[in-house]
Amino acid sequence: MGDIYSEKPWLKNYDKKVLPTLKYENKTFSECFQEVVQKYPNKTAIIYMGKPLTYRELDDLSNQLAAYLIKIGLKPNDVVGLHMPNIPAHYISIIAVQKAGCVSTGISPLLTPMEMEHQLNDSGTKVVLTIDLLFEKVAEVADKTSFSTVVVSEIADFLPGMKRFLGKLLKKIPTGEVKDLPGKKVIRFMDAIQGMPKDRVFVKRSMDDMIFMMYTGGTTGPSKGAILTQRSYMSNRTQVLAWLDLGPEFFALSAFPLFHIAGLAFGGFSLTVGASQICVPNPRDTDFIIKMVKTYKPGAIVNVPTVFFELMKKPEFRQLDMSTMQWCLSAAAPFPPDYIAELENIIGESKFIELYGMTEMSPVMICNPRYGKKKPMSIGMPLPDTECKLIDPETGEPAKLGEPGEIVIKGPQLMDGYFNKPEETANAIRDGWMYTGDVAKMDEDGYFYIVDRVKDMVIVSGFKVFTRELDDILMKHPDVQLGATIGIPDPDRPGSERVAAAVVLKPGVEKSQATRESILKYLRENVAPYKVPKVIEFMDELPTSGVGKILKRELKKQMVA
Secondary structure (H helix, E strand, C coil), X not given: CCCHHXXXXXXXXXXXXXXXXXXXXXXXHHHHHHHHHHHCCCCEEXXXXXXXXXXXXXXXXXXXXXXXXXXXXXXXXXXXXXXXXXXXXXXXXXXXXXXXXXXXXXXXXXXXXXXXXXXXXXXXXXXXXXXXXXXXXXXXXXXXXXXXXXXXXXXXXXXXXXXXXXXXXXXXXXXXXXXXXXXXXXXXXXXXXXXXXXXXXXXXXXXXXXXXXXXCCCCCCCCCEEEEEHHXXXXXXXXXXXXXXXCXXXXXXXXXXXXXXHHHHHXXXXXXXXXXEECXXXXXXXXXXXXXXXXXXXXXXXXXXXXXXXXXXXXXXXXXCCCCCCEEEECCCCCCHHHHHHHHHHHCCCCEEXXXXXXXXXXXXXXXXXXXXXXXXXXXXXXXXXXXXXXXXXXXXXXXXXXXXXXXXXXXCCCCEECCCHHHHHHHEECCEEEEEEEEEECCCCCEEEEEEHHHCEEECCEEECHHHHHHHHCCCCCEEEEEEEEEECCCXXXXXXXXXXXXXXXXXXXCHHHHHHHHHHHHHHCCHHHCCCEEEECCCCXXXXXXXXXXXXXXXXXXX
16 A cells, blocks of 8 residues: 555554454354353353353253244245344344354344335345334334244243243233234244254354344435355454453443344354353343442443443442453444543543444454553554555545545455445445545554544535534533534535534533523634534434434434424
């Protein structure tokens, strides 16, 4: 490349244990899981509402489910939709689908009926595994999709008998109605595996076979299915385990949903290394998370920023004994520096790790070091065997040191492409490089800093406004709980835009013109005049994705309307 990026300045800042180039085993997910079962059969794999499930139990249950999937006619490469929160059935299903030689696709409960219909039809999903509480969402699209079978779990599955009985009797465990669907087979999860053999199911897969089809947000139209292979996902597993120094002794709590690539990565990597993890069915239930941390004292917590923000509001979280906490990791959305300092006052200095990933990269590609220097606002450095450069979106040339450019990246964790979308694939992957659509800067140490999405960059009378930078400044105002800036059309200047801000105020702060003027005065003192929002709108909440990422596309629709 002949530029600063080809010199890889980040390598000199790697943790001592992390090598620039790693050795990758040609072992599939199913093969690695089987090795874990043989080594640690009686070790706790997951803890669900106080009940531990061992690796042997997960192995037996996933063998039974895999046998059922094969019995009803599923063949290698058939797609299975997983539409559940983080309950045991979801973990079991991920493993079982792999054992049966099939492919799973995570289906978010937050999808609209139209979005779910698109994903099910686009992926060709044959079987859907859901939970009774979400059954109605599947029923809404059943007659418009071609899946044959719905397997329905429930919150009470895998709880001890008496706890399950009393919980349902006293209505402390929520349930949902399950009914027949014309032309579809509907069966309870526990009935599906009942009587199925526990003998090992192993449909051989190659490293180039698809492992997951995970759908991206679809910022420019309907969501696209990213084809992740055994090689790309398991390569990223090797990279992440080396980077974070994770092994079978690891014990963590992750509130990332398994239907999202971040949860699928953390959950799957843990299952294939022999680590233990706590199930969090509802990531918004911060009281439950606090109770689990207090009871089990995990070595790590993995959340989106919004979950950490909510936890930090709780005095009970601030009073927890964090002596066993090794680190907390955040991804999927920016984490303001002031909040990092506040969180580290609770968990301990230098224990916060921020990373950057995307579905198309299986998903982790850049991360702050586990042990080394973590820079506030930085997403860290490229992982081993991951090349990265910044390209000026206008000139196509590498951006100069410290200047913004689009993140362009390559590595063994890169997806195979978008399912049945050759044009979209060719646009995203050029000469083996993934064009991420994210704008960043790199410092002299090789640390990267997200500036904005290429599409979120606002052009004001020819000047570029990077809304991510403006968001960070806005969030520092003492009255602002959460804030986001976008570009809206400027009616006075065709082809130009105005900066607009949506603000959620802290409790007790009045939504008044005086508050608006206070925020504007603060911004005028801290940013160039063309960056100051022409519109500030107070909201009770901002539109977010299933993992807490602010959806600027939806926000723009609301504010323009």
